[in-house]
Amino acid sequence: MKSIRFNRQAGSLGVVAAMLVAFIAPTIALAAQVTERSIALGNSSRSATNVSYQVNFKASAGAATAGAFVVDFCANSPVIGQACTPPTGFTAAGATSTTSGFTGVTGGVNKVVVIGEIDAEEAVSVTLDGINNPTVTGPMYARILTFETSTQANAYTSQAPGAGKIDDGGVAISITDTVGVSGTVQEALTFCVARATITGVCANASANPPTVAIGEDLGNSIVALSATAVSTGNIYTQLSTNAVGGAVVNLKSTTPCGGMKRVSAAGCDIAPALKTGLLAGEAKFGVLVNQEADTTNPAAPANGVLQANTASGYNDTSYVLNYLANNSTGITSPFGDPILDTNGAPANGKNARLTFGASISNNTPAGAYASNLSLIATGKF
Numbered sequence: 001m002k003s004i005r006f007n008r009q010a011g012s013l014g015v016v017a018a019m020l021v022a023f024i025a026p027t028i029a030l031a032a033q034v035t036e037r038s039i040a041l042g043n044s045s046r047s048a049t050n051v052s053y054q055v056n057f058k059a060s061a062g063a064a065t066a067g068a069f070v071v072d073f074c075a076n077s078p079v080i081g082q083a084c085t086p087p088t089g090f091t092a093a094g095a096t097s098t099t100s101g102f103t104g105v106t107g108g109v110n111k112v113v114v115i116g117e118i119d120a121e122e123a124v125s126v127t128l129d130g131i132n133n134p135t136v137t138g139p140m141y142a143r144i145l146t147f148e149t150s151t152q153a154n155a156y157t158s159q160a161p162g163a164g165k166i167d168d169g170g171v172a173i174s175i176t177d178t179v180g181v182s183g184t185v186q187e188a189l190t191f192c193v194a195r196a197t198i199t200g201v202c203a204n205a206s207a208n209p210p211t212v213a214i215g216e217d218l219g220n221s222i223v224a225l226s227a228t229a230v231s232t233g234n235i236y237t238q239l240s241t242n243a244v245g246g247a248v249v250n251l252k253s254t255t256p257c258g259g260m261k262r263v264s265a266a267g268c269d270i271a272p273a274l275k276t277g278l279l280a281g282e283a284k285f286g287v288l289v290n291q292e293a294d295t296t297n298p299a300a301p302a303n304g305v306l307q308a309n310t311a312s313g314y315n316d317t318s319y320v321l322n323y324l325a326n327n328s329t330g331i332t333s334p335f336g337d338p339i340l341d342t343n344g345a346p347a348n349g350k351n352a353r354l355t356f357g358a359s360i361s362n363n364t365p366a367g368a369y370a371s372n373l374s375l376i377a378t379g380k381f
Contacts, residue, residue, distance in 0.1 A: 032060035032061075032062075032063060032166075032167050033060060033167060033168065033169045034057035034058060034059060034060065034144055034146065034167045034168065034169040035057070035058045035060070035169070035381075036056065036057060036058040036123065036245065036380060036381070037056060037057035037058070037144060037169050037171055037381060038056045038057075038171065038378055038379065038380050038381065039053055039054065039055050039056070039071075039142055039171050039173055040053070040054040040056070040335050040376070040378050041053055041054075041133075041173065041335075041376065042054075042334045042335055043133070043374075044133070044173070044174070044175055044374075044376060045133065045175070045374075046089075046133055046134055046135055046136060046137050046175050047089065047132075047133060047134075047135045048132070048133040049132045049133070050094075050129070050130055050131075050132070051131050051132065051133055052127055052128065052129050052131075052334050052335075053071075053127070053128045053131050054125065054126070054127045054128075054334075054335060055071055055114075055124075055125070055126050055127075055128060055144065056123075056124065056125045057123075057124055057144055057169065058121065058122065058123045058124070059118050059119065059120055059121055059122050059124070059146065059166075059167055060120065060121070060166075060167050061120055061121050062120055063120040063121075063146070063166050063167055064120075064148060064166055065117060065118065065119050065120070065148075066117070066118040066146035066147060066148060066166050066167070067115065067116075067117060067118075067147065067148055067149045067150055067153075068104075068113060068114060068115045068116065068146070068147050068149065068150040068152075068153035068154075069113075069114050069116075069118065069124070069144060069145060069146045069147065069153065070111060070112070070113050070114075070143075070144070070145045070146075070147065070153050070156050071092075071111070071112045071114070071128070071142055071143070071144055072084055072110065072111050072142065072143040072145070072156070072158055073086070073087055073090060073092065073110040073111070073112075073140060073141070073142050074086070074087070074110065074140070074141045074142070074143065074158070075087040075088065075090075075134070075138075075140060075141070076141070077141060078141035078142065078143055078170025078171065078172055079143075079170065080143055080145065080161065080168045080170070081158075081159060081161065082158065082159070083158060083159055084110070084143070084158035084159075086109050086110035087110065087134040087136075087140045088134050088135055088136045089132070089133075089134050089135025089136065090109075090110060090131075090132060090133065090134040090135075090140070091109055091110075091131070091132045092107045092108060092109070092110060092111070092112045092128070092130075092131045092132075093107045093108060093109060094107060094130035094131070094132075095107035095112045095128045095129070095130050095131055096128070096129050096130050097114060097126055097127060097128055097129065098127070098129070099125070099126045099127055101116045101117065102114050102115070102116035102124075102126045104116065104150070105128065106154065107130070107131075111156070112128060113150065113153045113154050113156075114126055114128070115150045115153075118146055127334075133175055134175050136175070137175055138174070138175060139172055139173070139174050139175075140172070140173045140174070140175055141170060141171065141172050141173070142170070142171040142172070142173065143158075143168065143169075143170055143171075144168065144169050144170070144171065145161060145165055145166075145167070145168040146165070146166045146167045146168070147164045147165055147166060148164040148166060149164055152164030152165070171381075188240075188241065188242055189239070189240070189241040189243065189247060189377060189379040190202060190238075190239070190240045190241070191237070191238070191239045191240075191247075191249070191375075191377040192205035192237070192238050193205065193210045193235060193236065193237050193375060194208040194209070194210055194235075194236050195208045195209065195210050195211055195212050195234075195235065195236070196208040196236060197236050197292060197293075197295070197351065197353075198236050198237070198238040198295065198351055199295040200295060200297055200349075201238075201240065201297060201300070201349060202238055205238070210235050210236075212233035212234060212235065213233065214231050214232065214233035214356065214358065215231045216228075216229050216231055225270075225358055225359065225360045225364075225369075226280075226359070226360065227280065227281045227359065227360050227361055227362045227364070228280055228281070229280050229359065230278055230279070230280050230319075230357045230358070230359045231357065231358055231359065232355050232356065232357045233355070233356050234353055234354070234355050234356075235353070235354045235355075235356065236292065236351065236352075236353050236354075237249070237306070237340070237351065237352050237353075237354065237375070238295075238306075238349065238350065238351050238352075239306050239340070239342065239347060239350055239352075239377060240347060240348045240349055240350070241342065241346055241347060241379050242346045242348075243346060243379035243380050243381045244346070244380070244381060245344055245345075245379075245380030245381065246304075246341065246342035246343060246344045246345045246346065246347065246379075246380060247341065247342050247347070247377055247378060247379045247380065248309065248338050248340070248341045248342075248377070248378055248380075249338070249339055249340035249341070249375055249376065249377045249378075250335055250336035250337060250338055250339065250375070250376045250377075250378070251287070251331055251336055251337050251339040251373060251374075251375060252331060252332075252333075252335070252336030252337070252373065252374050252375075252376060253323075253331040253332050253336075253371060253372060253373050254332070254372040254373075254374075255268070255332070255370070255371045255372050255373075256332065257271075257272075257323075258271075258272040258321065258323030258330070258331055258332050259271045259272040259284070259285045259321070259323070259371060260285045260358060260369040260370065260371045261369065261370060261371070262365060262367040262368065262369055263367065263368055263370065264367070265365070265367075268285075269283060269364055269365050269369070270283045270284060270285050270358055270360065270364065270369060271283060271284050271285070272284070272285060272286070272321040272322070272323040272331070273285060273286030273319045273320055273321045274320070274321065274322065274323060275313045275318075275320055275322065277318040277319055277320075278318075278319035278357055278358075278359060279359070280359050281359060281360075281361055281362075282359055282361065283359065283360045283361045283364045284319070284358070284359060285321060285356075285357070285358045285371065286318075286319025286320050286321040286356075286357055286358075287314070287319060287320065287321060287339070287354050287355065287356050287357070288314075288315070288316055288317070288318070288319055288320075288354070288355040288357065289307075289308035289314045289315065289316055289339060289340065289352060289353075289354060289355075290316045290352065290353045290355065291305070291306065291307060291316075291350075291351070291352055291353075292351035292352055292353045293351065294349055294350065294351055295349065295351065297349055300348055300349065301348070301349070302348055302349035302350055302351075303347065303348050303349075303350075304342055304343075304345055304346055304347025304348060304350055305342060305343050305345075305347060305350060306340055306341075306342055306347055306350035306351065306352045307340065307341060307342075307343060307352070308339070308340065308352075309338040309339055309340055309341045311338065312337050312338045312339065314339050314340075319357050322337045331373075335376070336374075336376055339354075339375075340352055
C-alpha cells in the first residue's frame with residue numbers, strides 16, 4: 001500500500017486510491033435479484049491477507065425465507081450460471097464471521113457459504129474475515145445467491161446453481177495498484193487521484209501521480225514543517241458512477257494513533273485534528289474538502305455532486321481527521337471514515353480537492369514523520 005509521508009526536512013505526501021464497484025448481473029432463471037448490494041473491503045491492495053469483506057444486500061419482495069447464502073468469487077464474470085474462474089492467488093478458505101445470526105461459515109478457495117435466516121426484503125450485512133486478496137491487479141467479481149437451506153447452498157456450483165435458489169445478483173470489485181479504474185457490465189464506477197486538477201475522464205491522472213511536498217521553504221533548499229504556519233498540500237480526486245444509491249469515499253489510516261508518527265515513536269507526536277480544527281503552532285494533522293470546478297467532456301458532461309461527507313464532520317473551512325482510540329469508528333476503523341459522497345445519487349466527472357494540512361509546536365520532536373492513508377470508493381447499487 002502506498003502512503004502519505006511527511007518529513008520535517010522534505011515533506012511529501014502520497015495517496016493511493018482503492019476503488020470498489022458493483023454490477024447488476026443478469027439472471028438465468030426466474031429468481032429475483034438481491035438489491036442494494038455491495039462488498040466493502042477493509043484492504044483492497046493485491047496480495048493483502050486476512051482481509052475483511054463486508055457483504056451487503058437486500059432480499060427481494062415476496063421472496064421465500066432463505067436459510068443460507070453463497071458468495072462465489074470469480075476472475076472472469078459476475079453472471080450467474082456461467083463458468084467461474086477463481087481469481088489468481090485469492091482464497092476464502094479461512095473465512096469466518098462474528099456477525100450475529102450469520103456465524104456459520106464454510107469457506108473454500110473462491111466460494112463462501114453463510115448460514116442464517118433471511119426474510120423477504122430483509123437488509124443483510126455480514127462481515128467475512130480472514131480472506132486473502134488476489135495476487136494480481138484488475139477486476140474481481142462476486143456472485144451472491146440465497147438458498148432455502150444450507151444443504152442446497154453447499155451443493156451450489158457456478159454452472160449448476162442447483163435447487164432451492166431464491167435470489168441472486170452480481171458484484172464487481174477492483175483490485176489495483178493504480179489510482180484509477182473503470183469497469184462496465186450494466187453499472188460502473190470510475191475513481192482516480194492525482195497531484196493536479198483532473199481533466200476529462202481521469203485523462204491526466206496516470207501522468208500526475210498523487211505525490212506532493214508539504215512544508216515551509218526555510219531557505220538553503222530546506223523544506224520542513226513549522227510552528228509558525230499550517231503547511232498544506234493538495235490531492236485531487238474525480239468520481240463517476242451510475243450507482244442508483246450513489247457512492248461514498250472512505251479515508252482509512254493504518255497508523256494506529258491516527259495522526260503522524262515518527263518512525264521510532266510509540267505514538268503520534270503530530271496528533272489527528274479530530275473535529276477541533278488546526279492552527280499554526282499546534283502539532284496536528286487534518287484535511288479540508290473542497291468541490292473543484294468540473295472539467296470539460298462534451299461527450300459526457302459532468303453532473304451530480306462530489307461533496308464533503310458532513311455527517312463525519314469534513315468541510316471546506318476547518319481541518320478535520322476523525323479518530324477514536326477504540327477503532328470503532330473514524331479513520332482507523334475497519335472500513336475507514338466517510339470523507340466524500342455523491343449525496344446518494346449517480347454522478348459523472350465530478351471533482352473534489354483534498355487539502356492536507358499539518359503544523360507543529362516548538363517542542364515537536366525532530367525526525368521523519370509518516371501517516372499511512374488510503375482512499376476507498378464504494379458504490380451502492
